[in-house]
Amino acid sequence: MTTETHNFYERVYTVVRQIPYGRVTSYGAIAKFLGAARSARMVGYAMNGSHAKDVPAHRVVNRKGLLTGKHHFEGTNLMQQLLESEGIEVVENEIQDFEKLFWDPMREL
């Protein structure tokens, strides 16, 4: 972690960093964009170090638009607070109009 930070992680951070304001995406979409469609879990796992980066992990949720990773944030509702701060409606840890707010890297990029 001193110099390299495996390329895989950087790839994830890069894509997540490209997520526009008020938009969200899923781990699978990022994984597929990176060429590792079967490594969706790794995308989320990689986010473990995202807190030390400028990666808006709160904009990344699972395929169902559920804030599965909110438990990994400092507070209990920090992730939801950030999303709501961007105009995203979140109810019961679930993003509303997820399909509309969904940002596809392969479609936008």
Place this chain on the structure above:
DNA sequence: CTGATGACGTTGA
């Protein structure tokens, strides 16, 4: 090298 873990996704019942 083997085993276990995980912020997911897909398929089957």
Place this chain on the structure above:
DNA sequence: GTCAACGCCATCA
């Protein structure tokens, strides 16, 4: 349409 189980791949011990 909802719930449960399996699979996949990369990282850590």
